[in-house]
Amino acid sequence: MDSEESRAAGGDVPGTEGDFTAAAGAVREHAGDDGAWDRLEALAADGQTPDPVAALYREVLGRTHPAELGAHLARRAVAFHEEWYREDSPHLVAVLERVLVVDPEASEWAFPRLSVVYTVGERWEELLALYDREIDAATDRGRRSTLLEEAAQTAKDFADAPDRAIGYLQQLLALRPEDDALAASLERLLERQERRDELATLWRDRLARLGPPEARALRHRLAETLLALARPEEALAELRTLLDDAGLESEDAALGLLDRIARDEAASPDVRRQALDLLRQRYTAADRTSLALGTLDAALALADEGEKVALHRQAAGRLLDAGPEHAGEALEHLGSALRLAPEDRTLEARLRQVAEAADLERRGIDLLAAAADASKDASRRALLRRDVAARLEAAGARQAAIPQLTRVRDAEGLAPAAARGGARELA
Numbered sequence: 001m002d003s004e005e006s007r008a009a010g011g012d013v014p015g016t017e018g019d020f021t022a023a024a025g026a027v028r029e030h031a032g033d034d035g036a037w038d039r040l041e042a043l044a045a046d047g048q049t050p051d052p053v054a055a056l057y058r059e060v061l062g063r064t065h066p067a068e069l070g071a072h073l074a075r076r077a078v079a080f081h082e083e084w085y086r087e088d089s090p091h092l093v094a095v096l097e098r099v100l101v102v103d104p105e106a107s108e109w110a111f112p113r114l115s116v117v118y119t120v121g122e123r124w125e126e127l128l129a130l131y132d133r134e135i136d137a138a139t140d141r142g143r144r145s146t147l148l149e150e151a152a153q154t155a156k157d158f159a160d161a162p163d164r165a166i167g168y169l170q171q172l173l174a175l176r177p178e179d180d181a182l183a184a185s186l187e188r189l190l191e192r193q194e195r196r197d198e199l200a201t202l203w204r205d206r207l208a209r210l211g212p213p214e215a216r217a218l219r220h221r222l223a224e225t226l227l228a229l230a231r232p233e234e235a236l237a238e239l240r241t242l243l244d245d246a247g248l249e250s251e252d253a254a255l256g257l258l259d260r261i262a263r264d265e266a267a268s269p270d271v272r273r274q275a276l277d278l279l280r281q282r283y284t285a286a287d288r289t290s291l292a293l294g295t296l297d298a299a300l301a302l303a304d305e306g307e308k309v310a311l312h313r314q315a316a317g318r319l320l321d322a323g324p325e326h327a328g329e330a331l332e333h334l335g336s337a338l339r340l341a342p343e344d345r346t347l348e349a350r351l352r353q354v355a356e357a358a359d360l361e362r363r364g365i366d367l368l369a370a371a372a373d374a375s376k377d378a379s380r381r382a383l384l385r386r387d388v389a390a391r392l393e394a395a396g397a398r399q400a401a402i403p404q405l406t407r408v409r410d411a412e413g414l415a416p417a418a419a420r421g422g423a424r425e426l427a
Contacts, residue, residue: 019043024056031060032069037076050084054091057081061098074099074106078113088117097130104137124159131168141175148172162193170198178209200225212247223257232267236275243282255282284318305340312337313347320354327358335367342375342384365391369404382408386425 020043026036044053057077065073078099081092096114099106111134118127131151138144152168155161169186176182183206190199203222207215219242226235235257242254261267261275316333319326334351341347348371355364365388372384385408389401405425 020052024052027056027060031063031065031073034076041080044084050080054081054084058091058094058098061095061102065102067103070102071105074103074110078110087113088121093117100133107134107137107143119154119158122158124154124161128155128159128161128164135168135171145172145175148175156189162189165189166193166195166198173202177205180209196225196229200229212245216242216245216248220253220257223254227257227260227264230266232261232264232275233271236261236271236278240278243278251282255279258282309337309340309344309347312340316350316354324358327354328360328363331355331358331360331363331367335364335370338367338371339374342371343377343380348384361391362395362397365395372404378411382411389425 020040023036023039023043026033027040030036040053040056044050057073057080061070061073061077064070074095077095078092081089081095085092093114096110096117099110100114103110111130114130115127118124118130128151131147131154135144135147135151138147148168148171152165152172155165155168166186166189169182169189173179173182173186183202187199187202190196190202200222203218203225207218207222210218219238223235223238223242226232226238239254239258239261242248243251248254258275258279262272262279264272267275312333316330316337319330319333331351331354334347334354338344338347338351348368351364351367355361355367368384368391369388372381372388375381375384385404389404389408392398392401392404408425
């Protein structure tokens with residue numbers, strides 16, 4: 001009989017008020033007095049009025065008792081409430097919740113009853129809160145694992161709480177790290193919720209547990225995710241490991257990610273340089289000259305003056321090795337390098353050699369003139385300009401030679417002998 005029916009049948013206080021007061025005083029003074037509790041329950045049955053006794057049970061149960069007494073009271077209180085109230089009664093729910101606090105051992109029987117009430121009533125938030133308390137209190141590994149599994153399923157499939165489900169699965173995976181199906185379920189949820197930081201952490205933890213082919217595929221996905229998270233340095237580290245893997249059949253996908261890092265203006269210059277160096281090494285080893293040269297623009301944007309000279313030298317060398325049809329491009333790189341290092345006689349000689357061999361002498365002369373303009377040493381400028389003028393005259397372009405010699409004659413800070421030489425040639 002529910003509480004409404006009991007009140008209609010017998011009023012608010014069971015039996016006589018004196019009998020109830022005496023028995024209530026006894027249990028308040030000594031909660032373990034089963035005789036007094038029995039008298040109270042008998043009064044409730046006689047008068048069909050359980051509410052005052054139920055309220056007294058909840059009152060006494062709310063106090064602190066020795067563990068054994070608390071467990072005994074919990075069982076009596078639940079039995080009484082189950083006899084008189086519906087399973088979804090707030091009175092019964094309150095008692096079951098208190099029982100879980102008073103008697104941790106009661107979880108085996110009180111928790112399932114309470115979880116059924118919440119499930120039937122679709123009270124998902126309260127159910128998950130109940131799971132949280134039980135999980136925190138669980139000391140047995142097996143029970144904790146079971147609770148986490150049930151909580152994750154409830155959060156994911158019923159409560160529409162994917163983020164909470166992720167939290168439960170993460171705790172569960174820490175207990176069962178070898179469970180691949182569990183890891184896959186967590187991975188899907190993390191991807192769906194776009195929690196990429198945690199996804200990257202999960203993948204790192206899983207790498208050591210996978211076979212080589214699966215690990216390579218996952219490491220590539222990890223590098224992609226780290227790039228999406230704007231963490232290029234970490235992505236670069238994963239790509240180094242991937243490219244060092246002797247079992248990697250094709251490195252093109254990894255090199256594509258390296259190229260993204262190299263061109264990522266948000267990445268630090270050092271990280272971009274490292275990516276470019278690794279790219280060039282791989283392209284060169286694979287004899288992919290055009291791709292190696294394709295990294296030059298990005299590398300030049302990051303390089304200091306000395307590095308740029310070396311880069312242009314390397315590019316010229318690769319082009320010349322690729323065949324005579326690339327001599328013109330190689331000459332341009334040599335000219336760029338000489339403009340950056342106009343005092344480098346070896347570089348100057350190489351430029352002349354390539355220009356003559358490729359029948360590009362006029363372009364070689366223009367590049368020497370540009371190097372003269374770039375030089376900060378007056379004597380070196382004069383020497384280059386006189387050489388340019390001589391080559392222009394030999395090529396039948398005397399009018400083009402005159403401005404070069406005029407600049408030598410009029411140069412400030414030039415040794416008199418060099419100035420006079422320029423003047424004589426001009427005359």
